Amino acid sequence: MQLTTYIADLLYRYECVIIPGFGAFLTRYKSAHIDDVSNTFHPPSKIVSFNKQLQANDGLFANYVASVEKCSYETALQKIRIFTAEISKELTEGKTISFKNIGQFSLNAEKSIQFEPLQQQNYSTSAFGLSSFVSPKISREVYQESIDTSEEKAPIIFRPERKEARPYLKYAAVAVIAISAIGFGSLKLYENQVQKFNYAERQKANSLVENQIQEATFVIENPLPVLNLQLPKHMGMYHIVAGAYREEENANKKIEQLREKGYSPYKMDATRYGLHQVLYASFEDRLEALAKLRQIKHSENGDAWLLVQKIQ
Numbered sequence: 001m002q003l004t005t006y007i008a009d010l011l012y013r014y015e016c017v018i019i020p021g022f023g024a025f026l027t028r029y030k031s032a033h034i035d036d037v038s039n040t041f042h043p044p045s046k047i048v049s050f051n052k053q054l055q056a057n058d059g060l061f062a063n064y065v066a067s068v069e070k071c072s073y074e075t076a077l078q079k080i081r082i083f084t085a086e087i088s089k090e091l092t093e094g095k096t097i098s099f100k101n102i103g104q105f106s107l108n109a110e111k112s113i114q115f116e117p118l119q120q121q122n123y124s125t126s127a128f129g130l131s132s133f134v135s136p137k138i139s140r141e142v143y144q145e146s147i148d149t150s151e152e153k154a155p156i157i158f159r160p161e162r163k164e165a166r167p168y169l170k171y172a173a174v175a176v177i178a179i180s181a182i183g184f185g186s187l188k189l190y191e192n193q194v195q196k197f198n199y200a201e202r203q204k205a206n207s208l209v210e211n212q213i214q215e216a217t218f219v220i221e222n223p224l225p226v227l228n229l230q231l232p233k234h235m236g237m238y239h240i241v242a243g244a245y246r247e248e249e250n251a252n253k254k255i256e257q258l259r260e261k262g263y264s265p266y267k268m269d270a271t272r273y274g275l276h277q278v279l280y281a282s283f284e285d286r287l288e289a290l291a292k293l294r295q296i297k298h299s300e301n302g303d304a305w306l307l308v309q310k311i312q
Contacts, residue, residue, distance in 0.1 A: 003083045004099040006064055008121075011048065011102070016286075019061060020077070022084040023113070024054035025102070045122045048102060050115035056290060058306040059241070072273070073244065073305075238289035239307040240280040240296060244271075251276035261300075268311065280304065282311070 010017045011027055018024040027046040057077070066076040087097055087105070091113065097105040103117040242258060242265065245251040251267050255278055258265040266279040280296060283289035289306060296304045 003065065003080065004102065006061070006068060007099065008101045010061065010064060011046070014060065016054070017061060018054055018056065018058050019084060020057035020080055021055055022087065023050055023052045025049070026051055043122070048117040050113070052113055056294065058290065058308065060308045063307065236282045236284040237308055237310055238286055239282045239309065239311070240289065240293050241305050241307050242278045242280050242301060243303070244275040244277045246274060248276050251278050254278045277307070
């Protein structure tokens with residue numbers, strides 16, 4: 001099955017690859033770790049899982065198939081439908097389906113799909129070329145030194161001697177305190193004088209500035225030109241496509257129809273197949289784009305699909 005190879009290619013670059021009508025493969029990053037039991041060193045990797053509930057076509061897989069096999073988008077969708085129908089038929093017959101380099105599918109007793117990923121395959125590009133390896137455990141000997149305390153040292157006890165206070169030191173301390181008090185009072189007086197002087201000078205400066213502001217006039221002889229900024233209306237990686245047209249005139253008519261309905265459509269540059277794609281809207285968030293796509297498919301355009309691409 002050639003399509004399984006395309007799925008494996010996409011798992012290296014994306015965290016979610018949806019197979020329309022079948023389910024979605026999800027990848028989750030796992031950091032490098034060591035198995036203490038087997039002494040095995042494992043590099044960083046991506047863990048692959050499967051979700052049966054995600055079956056809505058987001059355009060990623062179909063666009064990739066169309067670009068690799070050089071066919072139209074509708075032809076790629078038809079190939080995917082045939083592929084999923086064959087898988088479902090073989091599963092109902094009790095067979096085990098193997099996806100190369102991905103894992104195996106089977107049905108349990110409750111007829112629910114069971115997926116067992118292939119542990120040897122690593123889809124993390126940051127760990128390219130790295131493989132698991134086993135390293136023998138390093139045993140270290142700990143040496144302990146025993147110290148014999150054969151001699152006991154007598155503790156040394158310090159007993160401070162009491163000395164009688166000399167009388168002239170008492171008078172010297174009183175003199176130091178008095179001098180400090182006089183110095184502190186002089187310093188306080190000096191600080192008050194400095195504060196009064198600074199306040200008076202600040203008042204003079206404020207009055208001078210106010211007079212200059214009242215007398216000043218501002219004349220702009222050469223005003224700056226008005227800037228016209230054109231911001232792109234369609235931002236993000238996820239775009240809802242209304243249709244792809246071989247004739248550019250038909251794409252322009254579709255844009256006028258969408259504008260009458262209140263949309264802000266956008267016409268992309270022609271693809272390498274000569275198709276002009278018209279977009280309903282673009283989104284930064286994938287889930288928000290999928291919700292809007294379901295609404296449009298249900299209300300007005302069942303052929304709308306999701307394009308995952310960065311618009312230049």
